[in-house]
Amino acid sequence: MTAIVQAVNLTRQVVSGELPLVILDKVSFAVEAGASLAIVGASGSGKSTLLGLLAGLDLPSSGSVMLNGNDLFALNEDGRARLRGELAGFVFQSFQLLPALTALENVMLPLELRGSFDAKQRATASLEQVGLASRAHHLPKHLSGGEQQRVALARAFVCQPKILFADEPTGNLDAATGAQIIKLMFELNELQKTTLILVTHDEALAARCGKQLRLVAGQVAE
Amino acid sequence: MFRLSFNLLRRDWRSGEWRVLLLALVLAVGSLATVGLFADRVRIALSQQAASLLGADLRITSTRPLSSAYRAEAVARGLQVVESRTFPSMVSREGRVLLCEIQSVEAGYPLRGKIEIDDAFQGGLVARNSSRQPPVLVSGSVWADERLMRRLDLRVGDEVGIGARHFRIAARVVKDIDQSVGFASFAPRVLMNDADLASTGLLQEGSRISYRMMFAGDAVQMAAFRAALRLTPNEKIEDVRDARPEIRTALERAEHFLGLAALTSAILAGVAIALAARRYVARHLDGCAVMRCLGAQQEQLLRLFLYQFLLAGVLAVLAGLLLGYLAQAWLVSHVMPDAQLPEPGVMPALKAALSGLALLLGFAFLPLLQLGSVPPLRVLRRELGAPEVSAWLLYGLAVLVLAALFVWQAGGFKLGLVVLGALLAGLLIFAGLARGLLRGLTRLAKWFGARHALNNLSRHGVAVQVVALSLGGMALLVLTLVRADLLESWQGKLPIDAPNRFVVNIQPEQLADLREFFTDKKIPVPQLLPMVKGRLLAINDKLVSGETYAEPRARSLVEREFNLSYADKMPEWNELVQGKWWSKTDSEAANFAQLSVEEGIAKTLGMHLGDRLTYDVAGSRFTATVTSLRKVQWDSMRVNFFVIAPPRLLLDAPVSYLTSFYLPPAQAATGDALMLKFPNLLLIDTGEVIAEVRRMIDQVSQTISVVFLFTLASGLAVLYAALLSTQDERMHEAAILRTLGADSDWLRRLHLTEFAVIGLMSGLFSAASAVMLGWGLGRFVLEIPVRQDGFIWLAGVAGGMVLVMLSGWLTTRKLGRMSPVRILRSE
16 A cells, blocks of 8 residues: 655754754654554654644655655645645644634635535535534534534545544543544544544544554654 | 732733834824924914014003003013004105104014014115124114105115104114004004104104003913903903914914824824734733633732733833924924924923823723633633623723813814714714625625635624724825815915005095006006994994903904995805895895894804894994805905995995005005005005915924824824734634645735725725715814815725735735644644
8 A cells, every 4th residue: 555644754953042952853654545643742742743744734854744645845835735725634622713704614614715616515514424513603612612623523524635634633622522522533534534643642542543653752762 | 919010011021912002002102292292382483473473472552551550560470561652653854754653662672573674775785684682773763664765765874854853764674573463554664762752742642652562471471461451441452363363363273283183193093002902902811811710800910901001001101202202303303494493392292191191091991801801711711702891881981082182182172072073973883884894795705715704804803993994094084185175275365466465545536546557557456345434333222332242352343443345246255154145136225224244253242143233334323134144264365344234325424445456576666656646545565464474374384294294104003003903813814724725825815805895994984984074174173165076085995995905915925925833833
């Protein structure tokens, strides 16, 4: 099987005060299409930075990322944005719904950005999948945390992305709600054969993924 | 608590949290102080200039000797006093005589202003007195004006006879001051030392002498002195405002306008502060939630932020004052280098400082209340904001503060309330219209981005931005509009060929000859207006006298003779404001007993349409009804009458005629020829007065242009604050959209759509309210016609869209290039 995500010697350092601070140090790995990978590690080990680089949300100091055969950092910011739109879905710890848009409009957003004609039907269907059809016209501030994250899941899966990036998806939720979200996420993942790349503290969650990548002080610990 | 406030303030300052808010406040106080200090200096300068025309700050005039008690009272108050006596007398030289106005003055005259003399008038050789010391009129010598020198063919050093004595002409007066009000100063003038007057033998019983006592000194003492004065009926008080209707009008308009400009700055500042406070609150919700969790009480939090605001406010006010002082100093030295303005007073600075603090509290206090009531749960659920403070309360307080500032800054309820009324109406209408317009547009929008943009706008209190920008735009448009009209109406009123000579005492049998004279000299024949002297006896059969009125001006009007005139048609430079002008058939038929009264004097004397006025003209009485009120442009330099009647009403009254015309400077000798041919005529030269008014208008025009620039700068500050206030939301949104695949082109289109809509709405509302406010101001406050045309709409809409889109693009262009990674870290 071919690798859909491939990181080679990814390094990220920032200058803090006088000394350069290495956040990621020559991280290399590959994820095959349809597989699931959990990036785990202590706080500050560089997990979110790695996820940001894999999704092209940030630029590395050196190294490269191949996403579905595209050299991510050979593209400009707009090129990366378009690639994300085609390939990726996102779930964040703090949901990141647009506050001015209703649940339905938030789910429609990635479809509309691609210029889909049937955005409304597909978004409605997606909301139904996560059990929120009745809340379609509510604004995010009128939804609970669990509901917001379900809207975020509906938004992430509505375009049937090849890759789903999830950053601590249960971090802001209580255990029971978190468990529901995880269940839903893996179900959708199974259904759409999505490649899942997940950042988490939660060992139980990590254990559900096919592979685990443990980061210690910016390096891959074997 | 205070120390914690201070520490928080310091930390926030370093992180840049305060910059926008303080920038707004510094700009606010800066522009208020600039306008205030500058206007104060110009105001002082203008009144000093006007005082110099009067020769004093205040003077009392009478036809009888003035009581020495006035002098004693003034001296006791530390005021300067000089007296002078003015009377008509013949001046002779080698058998030729000329009727002149002789003014004898005491040493120290004039108290204000400077008489410019040329003491070497040797056949064209001009050497003006340029020494700093005021020239002294030595006993035994006189100064003569050019009219006398020309007509009697005199030179400096020649001798002339006045009464029983001979005097040497020591100098020619180049620039005179203390010319009397109105028509008194008709003849050539001669100045002599008061000590010489007795020896001329002209001071006799029955001499027509006008006694003047002039005062100058500290403004406060002057006002107290004026208030304490108890004049006898035949004494008249004059100060700058009473003295010169044309200068008074100019001065009042200038003050109104500067007041308006200061108000505009206040509105703009308030708006900018409100916007900045909104951003400040949004950014501090988290911190407050944490402090609430840690046990801070609402009241503690409130005090914490209130102290910070006051601390920062005081600093900003001081910085603003410094900015204002420097700005006005720069203005004075660069824009009006010749103006020689006096140092500004402390009051405008104090006023600006207090206004700044009031604005800060009025516009930032309620948003602050929100911080106090943040639910601690926000620590867990970040999307929980503060409970919304009632918008009514929020705007109500702001409006209240503005109202107080308006009345204070404008120094008058009328101006303040007109602006405030428009503001309130604007607020309500804008907010409603903005909602409706957004809904309509959202339905129409085809492109998803546009719909998204409109959605965004209708859900993110964009009404605040639109209202803010509309108010700013309204103020700017009104200032542009009113400023242009103000300058235009002034310049329009004083055309190059404004009449500069008045001719009085023309006898009916001279009319034909006079017309012929003008034709011969190739001067357009002016309209010759009849004048009849009459005394007002009764209004609606109730006798009136000086005692009827409390106001000194009304008293003096009733006590002296009125100049009545008659005409079939209303003079074209008058404007009918009430009632109807008589038709020719009216005036010939039985109901010819009609009068048309100038609206100002009607108000002063309590006359109304339909009142019956009884006049005594040369011993015979008539009663007539007021059938129309007219508006008269006193600064038009043309002949005007308080009361006009149909010709038939005054048919039998003794009449003389008067007129005004423009005599080009090169033809000055024609005036002499006129006097030679018609020796009984009185020719009054008003050229000097016109020049003075023109100079004043020029200065005021310059001031207005400069003040306008400042208002413009404040307007841009509002725009900046408005855009910054939603910057954080926009950045967050852009990061999410980019993560979901939006490219920079898409984001740019999204933002430009948003800004275009904001600009369009603000522009539309600005124009609409500016038209209304401009009309109100022109009609009720400035009393000038304000032109209404399509340009203001074009300027509002196009200007609003271009300006908002351009500055919006400048503030958001980085968002397109920004890496969206901050979305992962923005928790």
